[in-house]
Amino acid sequence: MSTPHLPIGRTVRYHRRRDGRTVAAIAGLCGITARYLEMIEAETKVPSTEVLARLAAELGVPIAALFAETLAKEPAPPVSTAPSIARALMSHALPASAAVQSPAVLRERVEAAWRIWQCSRNRFTDIAEVLPALIEDVEHAVRAHRGGSEPALRREVLRVAADLYGLLRSYCRRTGRLDLSLMVADRAIRAAQDADDPVRIAVGTWNLGHVLLSHTDASSVDEAKDVALRAADQLRRGAPASAETAAVEGALELVAVVSDARQRRWTDARRRLKERAAPLAEQAGDGNVAWTVFGPTNVALHAISIETLAGDALCRHAQQALTTSVAS
Template identity: 35%
Template sequence: MTDADLTTGERIRALRESRGMSRPVLAQMCGRGPDWLKKIESGERELDSHTLLLQLAAALQVADLSIITGTDSPAATAAAAPLGRLAHPGMPDIWAAVMTRSLTPAAAGPADPVALQGRVDQTWRLWHTSARNRTEVGALLPGLIRDGEHAVRTLDGEQRRLAQVALSDIYRLTGQATAYVAPAELAWVVADRALTAAQAADQPAAIAAASWNLGNILRETSYPGEALRVVEEASALIRPHLDGAPEDWRGIYGALQLHAAVTAAREGREGDAWRYWEKGDQVAKNLPAAYVHPSTVFGRANVDFHAVSVATDLRKSQKAIGLADDIDPDAMPSVERRARLWVEVARGHLQRGDRTAALHVMQMAHRIGAETVRFTPSARTVAADLWRSAPRALRPEAAALAVNVGIATA
């Protein structure tokens, strides 16, 4: 049998199995039960919902819908799904900086790891405060990558260790700024280099932060079990050092707990999700009220934001909306994180069937962080759903949002 002979259901099953995903996991990611997916895969039920097709494409990391549908489904189109890896003009330069790393030190001046770390910290602040964060941070990353590599190669002793910490931060930031736009091979290289540099520095907080970053990539590429293993190991590594440790060490420990909470929620593990969230909540209670981790933005506001994410991923839409109602979004200094909060709220409204509210909230998210919405698959999924199913009176607004997000409406 050739690929052309496969039905939509057979294609979905083949894609699912090739990614090591169980039927219950994939079904849950689409908000359905395993029996529904079993019927789709066996051909007993037809896949005639374009929204569900988009959700399957997102979960399976497929950018071209025809890979799933072929020509045998009424929902089939040859159009690209508004999901997966997206184009960004900054990627070629970042790719060159990462993938053409020189094996010998460049003939450059002496490196100052303290100044390098200061530049990295400033770039993290830019990531969290700019509505065009991918573009503006992406323009700075090639230089940071090359300078970080130069520092590690030319310094020794304590200076080299400081440079390793800075380089790990640079690669973590690269992972954040290129999420969903970087080729898969670059995403894995960046994650590995961040962890390798942190381990070379032998600094628990840097290792934990790099593990948080690796966990993000594992979760987004459908390896939730591995993501949880990584963040739990990192938590165990840094936990003995927390008494009397700097606030940022406790901040990254808290961020690991929130990462685990969302990962468990996406797997439908409600008890585990809230248990991890409560651990993060306790960390925030033991930090100053105004504390915000410089890269993960862990703090009181982010713990509250994650409660909305957990409830939404568990499909507890009423709870998610109720939690969001009690949040002061301005308590979060990160523009990027505020935009993602409103995307989560929009997902909650869609789960309840309230497309009018979902559209209003998505418009807010786009005004706050245009590039965050444009380059986040879950946001693009919501925008695509609204474009196809918004109330008649709101279709022009839904179409305008789709255009702004980069989804074709022709």
């Protein structure tokens, strides 16, 4: 009896194009060549389970989604990343005399940008239209309030800046600019520290952890776990317990879980997921605190990914199907 064809290449291509991302960007973040990814998408190569796990993580989907038989209509071809975002990050475009927007207005704009990033079907195109001006206005406000006489205004502007840099970390990482991603992750932490905001300091470190996880070398992956766990400890000591702090602490624990899984420390990853992340998820509930999307559902998806990568459960089924498919 023949095994049904598994459309891995087609689903990888679909999810990549859905986000408007290039073959080179995804391949680089997954530690494979662009040619190899092209062959996967053309279904002339069957990826290993480790490569499948990396692809799923970068595409933002459970590994099981890459085995789906039914997909929505394919989106338009991907667009190139706007260079204006990099220019805005590396230059002070607005003169000191330019009008300064209020923290409330900037907060609304940053939150709208996050909604685009997490909800838009054409998020790379849509976000590129708003980020350059937003970067300029937020950084101009930070400079304007740096030596001001209103500490409350300065603190709120710094909080807005930390949240914007968190979005930029994700954007730069997913467009293959790990250098800029590291830079804005650092800016997010510094802005949160200047605002003396323990929760945002932890969120900034969560962002840094994800940048480190994007590297393929073992030392960076281990550093991701180290910085995440130190930040979780600091958060517990520096902020009152709440659903918000539970969500951020849980997101940091998941960075450590992923680090263990990437290093094939399966027992450690499973134990941390069960004993640390899962209880925090129950406290926090499903939500999107600080745009981490942490909660029971997120923990469950990580559990599936760990078992898949470790060679258990779904992975054994998938490997058997893939082997049969290749043999036939």
